[in-house]
Amino acid sequence: xxxxxxxxxxxxxxxxxxxxxxxxxxxxxxxxxxxxxxxxxxxxxxxxxxxxxxxxxxxxxxxxxxxxxxxxxxxxxxxxxxxxxxxxxxxxxxxxxxxxxxxxxxxxxxxxxxxxxxx
Amino acid sequence: xxxxxxxxxxxxxxxxxxxxxxxxxxxxxxxxxxxxxxxxxxxxxxxxxxxxxxxxxxxxxxxxxxxxxxxxxxxxxxxxxxxxxxxxxxxxxxxxxxxxxxxxxxxxxxxxxxxxxxxxxxxxxxxxxxxxxxxxxxxxxxxxxxxxxxxxxxxxxxxxxxxxxxxxxxxxxxxxxxxxxxxxxxxxxxxxxxxxxxxxxxxxxxxxxxxxxxxxxxxxxxxxxxxxxxxxxxxxxxxxxxxxxxxxxxxxxxxxxxxxxxxxxxxxxxxxxxxxxxxxxxxxxxxxxxxxxxxxxxxxxxxxxxxxxxxxxxxxxxxxxxxxxxxxxxxxxxxxxxxxxxxxxxxxxxxxxxxxxxxxxxxxxxxxxxxxxxxxxxxxxxxxxxxxxxxxxxxxxxxxxxxxxxxxxxxxxxxxxxxxxxxxxxxxxxxxxxxxxxxxxxxxxxxxxxxxxxxxxxxxxxxxxxxxxxxxxxxxxxxxxxxxxxxxxxxxxxxxxxxxxxxxxxxxxx
Numbered sequence: 266x267x268x269x270x271x272x273x274x275x276x277x278x279x280x281x282x283x284x285x286x287x288x289x290x291x292x293x294x295x296x297x298x299x300x301x302x303x304x305x306x307x308x309x310x311x312x313x314x315x316x317x318x319x320x321x322x323x324x325x326x327x328x329x330x331x332x333x334x335x336x337x338x339x340x341x342x343x344x345x346x347x348x349x350x351x352x353x354x355x356x357x358x359x360x361x362x363x364x365x366x367x368x369x370x371x372x373x374x375x376x377x378x379x380x381x382x383x384x
Numbered sequence: 385x386x387x388x389x390x391x392x393x394x395x396x397x398x399x400x401x402x403x404x405x406x407x408x409x410x411x412x413x414x415x416x417x418x419x420x421x422x423x424x425x426x427x428x429x430x431x432x433x434x435x436x437x438x439x440x441x442x443x444x445x446x447x448x449x450x451x452x453x454x455x456x457x458x459x460x461x462x463x464x465x466x467x468x469x470x471x472x473x474x475x476x477x478x479x480x481x482x483x484x485x486x487x488x489x490x491x492x493x494x495x496x497x498x499x500x501x502x503x504x505x506x507x508x509x510x511x512x513x514x515x516x517x518x519x520x521x522x523x524x525x526x527x528x529x530x531x532x533x534x535x536x537x538x539x540x541x542x543x544x545x546x547x548x549x550x551x552x553x554x555x556x557x558x559x560x561x562x563x564x565x566x567x568x569x570x571x572x573x574x575x576x577x578x579x580x581x582x583x584x585x586x587x588x589x590x591x592x593x594x595x596x597x598x599x600x601x602x603x604x605x606x607x608x609x610x611x612x613x614x615x616x617x618x619x620x621x622x623x624x625x626x627x628x629x630x631x632x633x634x635x636x637x638x639x640x641x642x643x644x645x646x647x648x649x650x651x652x653x654x655x656x657x658x659x660x661x662x663x664x665x666x667x668x669x670x671x672x673x674x675x676x677x678x679x680x681x682x683x684x685x686x687x688x689x690x691x692x693x694x695x696x697x698x699x700x701x702x703x704x705x706x707x708x709x710x711x712x713x714x715x716x717x718x719x720x721x722x723x724x725x726x727x728x729x730x731x732x733x734x735x736x737x738x739x740x741x742x743x744x745x746x747x748x749x750x751x752x753x754x755x756x757x758x759x760x761x762x763x764x765x766x767x768x769x770x771x772x773x774x775x776x777x778x779x780x781x782x783x784x785x786x787x788x789x790x791x792x793x794x795x796x797x798x799x800x801x802x803x804x805x806x807x808x809x810x811x812x813x814x815x816x817x818x819x820x821x822x823x824x825x826x827x828x829x830x831x832x833x834x835x836x837x838x839x840x841x842x843x844x845x846x847x848x849x850x851x852x853x854x855x856x857x858x859x860x861x862x863x864x865x866x867x868x869x870x871x872x873x874x875x876x877x878x879x880x881x882x883x884x885x886x887x888x889x890x891x892x893x894x
Contacts, residue, residue: 277682348673367684
């Protein structure tokens with residue numbers, strides 16, 4: 266049983282991910298913006314972070330910088346909507362990125378790989 | 385018309401006169417002088433001929449006078465000798481004189497050089513002399529020595545008549561001489577007049593030719609200036625200044641200037657319109673990419689929930705089918721947003737990485753990628769490329785272009801059709817790579833728009849996924865690589881799309 270922290274400002278996407286990951290047997294924590302996500306992370310350590318790029322208050326890159334400074338081993342999967350932010354995400358230290366909209370099975374596969382790799 | 389012409393001529397400056405009047409007057413001037421000098425010289429020649437004729441007459445009159453005098457003298461001497469000696473041999477000169485004198489006197493009297501009074505003076509003593517001589521012949525004479533009184537009287541009278549006649553003839557002779565010298569003077573005068581006229585005509589003619597030459601070269605110069613201006617107008621440069629004038633060439637130049645002004649203002653309008661269009665296009669691209677981005681979030685939810693539903697085992701078969709349709713529709717929308725993103729990206733400058741590229745390698749990659757899509761539609765892909773054919777291109781971009789062309793060829797093909805990828809040498813060191821299919825073809829009237837962005841040709845032909853920007857993007861790529869893209873199609877026959885790229889020497893593999 267591993268914990269996945271999902272940070273996305275869109276409640277529908279949070280809900281899709283919650284159902285998808287729960288069904289796949291993961292514990293899911295949710296946050297609606299970057300700051301809330303960091304608070305959650307400090308309150309309850311996670312095994313994987315799924316991170317949106319464009320968010321209010323603190324965006325995905327802000328969160329990623331914080332994570333890389335504080336929680337060195339945490340794998341981060343970034344979800345991007347912009348055509349070029351995937352490469353930027355990898356440069357900024359994300360372990361993987363997926364373009365929105367994603368294929369559910371591909372996302373699950375990626376999640377499994379990242380958790381297995383970190384473990 | 386002539387009245388109008390006159391008013392027109394009066395109101396205009398010489399520079400504004402129509403060319404035909406200028407040319408005509410310039411040619412007419414020397415022509416007039418030439419005609420006058422020819423007429424004058426004809427007249428001079430006529431007069432000269434007339435003078436020469438009358439001179440000839442005067443000369444022959446002068447000869448007549450001399451001969452008449454000789455005849456008179458001969459006759460008189462002969463008669464006197466006969467009277468004095470009674471020797472009949474003295475009568476021979478008299479007889480000759482008698483035969484000729486009448487004729488000679490008549491000839492003399494008829495000469496135009498002899499005045500009427502002189503003519504009368506000549507006729508009378510001549511007749512008297514002849515009568516006297518006849519009387520002398522008949523007069524009685526002695527046997528050689530005795531001369532009667534009557535005979536002596538006759539001789540004296542005859543002497544007086546002879547003297548008078550001789551004087552008259554001398555006067556005539558003097559008159560003829562005077563007449564001759566006057567004629568000579570006149571002819572000399574006429575000759576110098578003729579010469580002066582010829583010289584004047586020649587110089588005026590030469591001046592005329594010079595003026596004509598200057599006039600013609602001026603016209604040629606102005607026409608040349610107009611030609612240069614027409615050329616500059618054609619290549620869009622500003623015109624050179626030409627003097628204002630109202631004649632045909634002046635009007636031509638004025639029209640050119642006018643056209644240049646119009647062109648300049650149109651050009652400025654075009655530049656403004658072009659800028660506006662560019663900025664609109666950029667605005668539109670920004671809007672589109674923003675729209676695509678905004679669509680991604682709800683699309684992610686739709687696709688995500690759809691897939692969750694689709695994966696559920698708890699659905700009725702009808703609901704499961706609905707879930708599948710939701711996923712398929714979402715995937716279609718995802719394709720659209722991908723293409724919109726690609727379009728916006730295509731507007732940005734392309735980073736190219738050109739190298740000698742083997743067409744068959746790219747072709748194989750494309751066939752591998754497109755194989756499954758083609759198989760779905762039962763379309764067979766055939767790659768017919770000579771392995772030695774190389775192009776100078778970015779293999780990544782060429783591959784994208786070919787994927788797009790093949791994807792279209794599959795998309796618009798009939799089920800069970802065929803797509804061929806080939807390559808052959810094009811014009812001047814270029815290589816033509818083509819993709820042909822067995823689809824419905826493209827109508828001639830829409831062919832020019834095929835490579836324009838956002839123009840779906842199949843709006844009425846049925847739903848096929850895609851935004852129609854693929855070909856526009858392909859064109860951008862191909863043109864960035866220094867190539868061209870085109871299409872040969874007859875409706876009803878499958879189209880052949882081609883890409884022409886600079887050829888490349890084969891790089892020998894080490």
